[in-house]
Amino acid sequence: MKMVSAIIKHFKLDEVRDALNKIGVQGMTAIDVKGFGRQKGHMEVYRGVEYEVKFLPKVKVEVAVSDYKLDEVLSSIQSSAKTGEIGDGKIFVYGLEDVVRIRTGEHGEDAL
Amino acid sequence: MKMVSAIIKHFKLDEVRDALNKIGVQGMTAIDVKGFGRQKGHMEVYRGVEYEVKFLPKVKVEVAVSDYKLDEVLSSIQSSAKTGEIGDGKIFVYGLEDVVRIRTGEHGEDAL
Amino acid sequence: MKMVSAIIKHFKLDEVRDALNKIGVQGMTAIDVKGFGRQKGHMEVYRGVEYEVKFLPKVKVEVAVSDYKLDEVLSSIQSSAKTGEIGDGKIFVYGLEDVVRIRTGEHGEDAL
Amino acid sequence: MIRFTAILTLIFTLSVPFMVFAEEAAPAGPSLGLTISNVWMMVATFLVFIMHLGFASLEAGLTRSKNTVNILFKNTLIPAIGLLTYAWFGFNLMYPGTFNGILGFAGFGLPFPTVGGALDLSYNEGYTYWTDFLFQGMFAATAATIVSGAVAERIKLNSFLVFSAVFVGLVYPILGSWKWGGGWLDSMGFYDFAGSTLVHSVGGWGALIGAIMLGARKGKYVDGKIKPIPGHSMPLATIGVFLLWLGWFGFNGGSVLSADPALVSLTLVTTCIAAAAGIIGAMLTTWTISKKPDLSMVLNGCLAGLVGITAGADQMGLGSSFWIGLIAGGLVVVSVMMIDKMKVDDPVGAVPVHLVCGIWGTLAVGIFGAMAGMKQFGIQLLGVGVYGITTALATLIIFSMVKATMGLRVSEEEEVEGLDLGEHGLEAYPDLALQPGAKSSAL
Amino acid sequence: MIRFTAILTLIFTLSVPFMVFAEEAAPAGPSLGLTISNVWMMVATFLVFIMHLGFASLEAGLTRSKNTVNILFKNTLIPAIGLLTYAWFGFNLMYPGTFNGILGFAGFGLPFPTVGGALDLSYNEGYTYWTDFLFQGMFAATAATIVSGAVAERIKLNSFLVFSAVFVGLVYPILGSWKWGGGWLDSMGFYDFAGSTLVHSVGGWGALIGAIMLGARKGKYVDGKIKPIPGHSMPLATIGVFLLWLGWFGFNGGSVLSADPALVSLTLVTTCIAAAAGIIGAMLTTWTISKKPDLSMVLNGCLAGLVGITAGADQMGLGSSFWIGLIAGGLVVVSVMMIDKMKVDDPVGAVPVHLVCGIWGTLAVGIFGAMAGMKQFGIQLLGVGVYGITTALATLIIFSMVKATMGLRVSEEEEVEGLDLGEHGLEAYPDLALQPGAKSSAL
Amino acid sequence: MIRFTAILTLIFTLSVPFMVFAEEAAPAGPSLGLTISNVWMMVATFLVFIMHLGFASLEAGLTRSKNTVNILFKNTLIPAIGLLTYAWFGFNLMYPGTFNGILGFAGFGLPFPTVGGALDLSYNEGYTYWTDFLFQGMFAATAATIVSGAVAERIKLNSFLVFSAVFVGLVYPILGSWKWGGGWLDSMGFYDFAGSTLVHSVGGWGALIGAIMLGARKGKYVDGKIKPIPGHSMPLATIGVFLLWLGWFGFNGGSVLSADPALVSLTLVTTCIAAAAGIIGAMLTTWTISKKPDLSMVLNGCLAGLVGITAGADQMGLGSSFWIGLIAGGLVVVSVMMIDKMKVDDPVGAVPVHLVCGIWGTLAVGIFGAMAGMKQFGIQLLGVGVYGITTALATLIIFSMVKATMGLRVSEEEEVEGLDLGEHGLEAYPDLALQPGAKSSAL
Numbered sequence A, B, C: 001m002k003m004v005s006a007i008i009k010h011f012k013l014d015e016v017r018d019a020l021n022k023i024g025v026q027g028m029t030a031i032d033v034k035g036f037g038r039q040k041g042h043m044e045v046y047r048g049v050e051y052e053v054k055f056l057p058k059v060k061v062e063v064a065v066s067d068y069k070l071d072e073v074l075s076s077i078q079s080s081a082k083t084g085e086i087g088d089g090k091i092f093v094y095g096l097e098d099v100v101r102i103r104t105g106e107h108g109e110d111a112l
Numbered sequence D, E, F: 001m002i003r004f005t006a007i008l009t010l011i012f013t014l015s016v017p018f019m020v021f022a023e024e025a026a027p028a029g030p031s032l033g034l035t036i037s038n039v040w041m042m043v044a045t046f047l048v049f050i051m052h053l054g055f056a057s058l059e060a061g062l063t064r065s066k067n068t069v070n071i072l073f074k075n076t077l078i079p080a081i082g083l084l085t086y087a088w089f090g091f092n093l094m095y096p097g098t099f100n101g102i103l104g105f106a107g108f109g110l111p112f113p114t115v116g117g118a119l120d121l122s123y124n125e126g127y128t129y130w131t132d133f134l135f136q137g138m139f140a141a142t143a144a145t146i147v148s149g150a151v152a153e154r155i156k157l158n159s160f161l162v163f164s165a166v167f168v169g170l171v172y173p174i175l176g177s178w179k180w181g182g183g184w185l186d187s188m189g190f191y192d193f194a195g196s197t198l199v200h201s202v203g204g205w206g207a208l209i210g211a212i213m214l215g216a217r218k219g220k221y222v223d224g225k226i227k228p229i230p231g232h233s234m235p236l237a238t239i240g241v242f243l244l245w246l247g248w249f250g251f252n253g254g255s256v257l258s259a260d261p262a263l264v265s266l267t268l269v270t271t272c273i274a275a276a277a278g279i280i281g282a283m284l285t286t287w288t289i290s291k292k293p294d295l296s297m298v299l300n301g302c303l304a305g306l307v308g309i310t311a312g313a314d315q316m317g318l319g320s321s322f323w324i325g326l327i328a329g330g331l332v333v334v335s336v337m338m339i340d341k342m343k344v345d346d347p348v349g350a351v352p353v354h355l356v357c358g359i360w361g362t363l364a365v366g367i368f369g370a371m372a373g374m375k376q377f378g379i380q381l382l383g384v385g386v387y388g389i390t391t392a393l394a395t396l397i398i399f400s401m402v403k404a405t406m407g408l409r410v411s412e413e414e415e416v417e418g419l420d421l422g423e424h425g426l427e428a429y430p431d432l433a434l435q436p437g438a439k440s441s442a443l
């Protein structure tokens, strides 16, 4: 199993969720994060002094998937989250050694 | 070493922490997240229009453990976080290649 | 590739970011978390009753790096985040199986 | 719900004849004295009105964000329900004119006195009929608000609304008539200038009975230990207390019922000295007991001083006001802790502030100031007792009836999830949820 | 920007001669009646002033946190712009003295009447020249504020400021002169006590035209479906509404233009009964329609009742006030939903509250109370129509000209990112961002 | 702490004899003129009172959330300490009757004037003894509040409380007696209508010395660069400024010390025009300099205009008021930036607003309006200098003594962690922490 963790723009969250739903992914977890990357932060001014807020608000979406689904999920996220501009984000893929469904105690693929 | 990452209900956080303490786990990190799963979101109404808030508030608890402790930790979390109802959450297990304690610079199991 | 995930103190965030920038790391993601560890929480009083707030505010910084850069990144974080006192935090290292840049669709090292 | 609407519509339709129209309210040369006093009484009315925002802010601030919409909703409804029931029958229950001293009723609606087709300005030297009604009506609604804080975070919305309507429409006016309406306790010499007992203790008893009948919030008392449940916004709570202090200028100052310069200004000074002393008293007590000075206690201390001085604000000198306030400030801290130990869960401290200090203030009239004396103290004690027993009983009956018919407490699930979602389907701070578009997010 | 500053400076420099100095304003034995009424009118002025904070809070509460700084900025600027333009020419456009009934102007600045070198106190029985100006000036600025809510979260800051200056400086006073300035609609018998039409509908038409011309906020109507965009803070919104109710005591009570005890106090009672009934009306309607009682609707219901009673607050009895308010409360809920279905995006409900209920209140003068009658109803309808057409037209022209020259709407990117960053480079709640040092973080 | 309590109790016990009781305050036919003016002065008192909430909100809004409880605590204590010390000795230090012009004292407590056992109503034409005390007492406390903002986020709580007690109890009244008490500067012709110097500059000097002695907040100036530390809530800051503007109606309007219709209403108009012009002045300056219009600066600009007009609010015409306000608005923006460059860390802008514009307003009396002239300008300059030197010196001494005995600044750890946890063990927004039960979380 793999854990897919995508850093995307806030306003793309609904689209990504719908895209994932469409290919049969039923669970995911979203987290508010702040990103720092090629996209430069925005300038703010406070009481006459300008300063750069370097971390930009992003959402991280985590989806656990079976190995065979990985490619489909990756391209689904990539196409639904894309605007073509800098700051679109990144997807990270981790190996997942086990999954447990708390309610039932099931392990592995069954728990997904 | 493994990283155990559990998505649980907010009001179970204290119980899970206490359960982990009891089996000797002394460190953990908690994060506010929003979950989307089998459990359906709640309906809200705003100015006459109903809509579904699909992401529900959950907590993610991350615990790094030695390999030999994994099973104990998993069952400890599973039993303390369980209510038996949909939405109890999931536990994900990752492989952990290294750990560093910042204060001392120790690596590996010693740093846990 | 590796994912380096460091739990640090809030007021060290800028230093860590600058240190990473200096060694050529251009992207990272930061998340507000609450930590529980050797460092004890603080006591609060509310309406005559004392209680311990056990989870302390921390920041998690996630940095994806090429394998060859791992050691440099680890020691850079460790030295910039260190105060020498309990609660300095921990660094966790995961294996990263793939990375995708959403904007371009590039995979692997190219996407970093 | 639809049935409820229909009944309400019917009831109001029937009552309209009783609401006499004021089509020709053109006045004929009002006296300057009346005009001045009436301006003052109107200002006092505005100040009492703003206390409702004070209560709303304080209660919202001292409870959790998942119940904030519910609190704000209740506190918006209370003045509405209060004013309408008071207009419909409450005012005439409270001030029935000459009556048997226990229960009287001057009829439905507000049949205003006229002379030559216009409003009779000889109604009172200090205010017109309309000002009288509005000032008293704003007062009436505050009693219900006091209960609201103590039962917060677990009471069902419609149960609370029904309770409030009965409490503010019937209980408060009837009990009020015994003293302010010229009833039997008034004849006996019981003194309560602006309502330490008539408003605050009455509200406080309602709060106590309500809190006991509902039981504690889930998670408040676990394995015999008290687990604090901090409120969600100290700024809101502080805004609330400052607005309440502001409102008290009208609450006490308006209770002079005229613009009499000496008496009104003395009242304002005693009120402020007691409030200031209440703050100091609470600070010293909490700092001594808890080692750290607790803002929420100091805020309660300010209100404690205000409630304490209310019964005798026109009878005290500066020294007396200072001591009444200082003691009230200490009392409130100690009684918050005691009530907590008795496992009565009162999220905002309504019982310590309004009940405990209401009693203290009423008795203080017999201890300090112009009326001090054993005999007066005895009468004050009697009044405290009478109001205590009758209000407690009345509240018990109403809450029991509501409980039997509609239920009192929300489900455990709703309580955990928060009443905002359960009762209203609306969050207080929706942007804190993860909503696309809500966050300010750079592209 | 620099050019703008230069022009403004030039303009004001030129106009200073018109601002007559009041160096010797020492009064010579004012009458007690004037003194009392003037105190009352000053209090009323303060209350109307605080409505600006009410609007600021309500609008900020009902919109998203990423646009909060922008809303607060606009609402801070509006009274400033309003007072200065009104001082400079607005007051003398609105009250030109005897004029042709359509357009008159008494000159730039505020040339106050003097007698023997001092302020002429015979100016009016109820207030001095200065009180008159300040009370009317505070009123004027509210009309622009109404528009602000409807166009929130997408209008360019400087475009809005220019619009406001013209709207409050020219449109409102000229239209106002037709009735309150003694113009042609006044001669025809049109009645609008405190401005259901002159303030609220005028503001409401501006709001409607503005909202239509700007188009909906991104994400509000997607694939033909309405997607609610909840505001970010219900406590702020509630504080706003309570402050507005408080302000209305001055808005309506001050419109008596003297401290007449009978009339002012009656006005306050009708105002409060209508507000209370508006709350109940909105609650019943929203509870019936949505199954859950919506706080934001109940808050709007309170304002609806207040707007509804405003045209006839001195003409109504209690029953009439109740029905006017109750119907307004129902109307506002229904019209919020209807306007939404028509895909006009009005984030705070300015159109339902101020336009719909402003019209309702104006017509109600012909249906209820002392002036009720077919003829009066006809005249009221005429007034509603005249003000509707002229304001809509005027607003259309101004907005079109602003659009052509400076543009109306911020870029899509700025809208997504929020106007706080785009227009001001400042966040409303910077601590919620991840800033080292901001968070309370144990070492 | 216990010892402190004991001492305080002792002190107050001793002083009680000095607090004469007002047992028989029944008035005997007050004149209508007095009654009216007294109503006005009481209203003005309420307005000055609400400034304390204004300061609390503004300061809390412009600082970080980890120090909010501390700020609210201080601002709740200040009026309490202010009123009690003023009652005990401050009032009689400030208004000692006939005295040597430099230092006088009319005794402890408030020995009110009586005639025939009742309050002597011939005390003053405009107010009773009690109203006088309360109005002046509310004023007194504002001077200490000004300091509070400048030393925020790093001063020890008890050190600040001790400083405040001495500052408001001794420094302010003694300095005040030189002018308002009829002392030597008054004799010389120095003019300060409502306190640009006596309240605002005095507070501002305290703020400046305090900010310098404490040093900057950790992280404000790093490697010679200014790192902005944005406040945590712009809505709170805005609420604060609107409440302050509201309060200024009483601050300036009440300083007429009677309800004189011409003078009071003129004062209100000049006050509002200056506030409005201050907003515009600050907006133009910040927009020009920073390219983006900064809300926090515009809010400061409003206060700058208000502080600027305060010294001559009864002496100015409209044009003068406009220019005084506009310049104040520009001045505040420039001086915020200059003070920052000098590495004096003043989180809320207390020094630019109260000190810089207080000086500007005092001098403006010699430049604009009825008193303009070289001679008056010279006297004004003298007053500014005298108050500057003495206040700065007095503050330096007090702060040095406090520093030597109790220390001034919290530990670096406490500063990083926040004073809310360090001094109070309480968070301002506990729900934002991860507390089970706090969050609204679906089961």
Ligand SMILES: Nc1ncnc2c1ncn2[C@@H]1O[C@H](COP(=O)(O)OP(=O)(O)O)[C@@H](O)[C@H]1O
Residues within 6 Å of the ligand: A007, A034, A035, A036, A037, A038, A039, A056, A058, A085, A086, A087, A088, A089, A090, C026, C027, C028, C029, C030, C062, C063, C064, C065, C101, C102, C103, C112
């Ligand atoms: N090396 C990295 N490690 C962790 N997160 C990263 C890394 N690089 C980028 N990110 C995250 O991805 C987001 C988008 O990256 P960015 O470089 O700005 O965009 P793009 O790849 O489209 O040019 C960043 O805001 C950050 O949260």
Ligand SMILES: Nc1ncnc2c1ncn2[C@@H]1O[C@H](COP(=O)(O)OP(=O)(O)O)[C@@H](O)[C@H]1O
Residues within 6 Å of the ligand: A026, A027, A028, A029, A030, A062, A063, A064, A065, A101, A102, A103, A112, B007, B034, B035, B036, B037, B038, B039, B056, B058, B085, B086, B087, B088, B089, B090
């Ligand atoms: N595939 C997944 N990837 C990531 N997180 C998931 C996944 N499935 C579920 N979750 C998380 O687990 C939580 C509980 O899942 P849910 O399916 O509702 O409960 P249950 O497994 O008990 O039926 C979700 O709210 C979500 O945060």
Ligand SMILES: Nc1ncnc2c1ncn2[C@@H]1O[C@H](COP(=O)(O)OP(=O)(O)O)[C@@H](O)[C@H]1O
Residues within 6 Å of the ligand: B026, B027, B028, B029, B030, B062, B063, B064, B065, B101, B102, B103, B112, C007, C034, C035, C036, C037, C038, C039, C056, C058, C085, C086, C087, C088, C089, C090
């Ligand atoms: N086993 C663990 N799993 C996950 N997070 C941990 C673990 N141990 C510590 N942490 C995180 O690291 C932070 C610092 O750990 P702590 O033990 O207090 O410091 P130190 O290692 O310097 O003594 C904690 O607050 C927690 O967030």
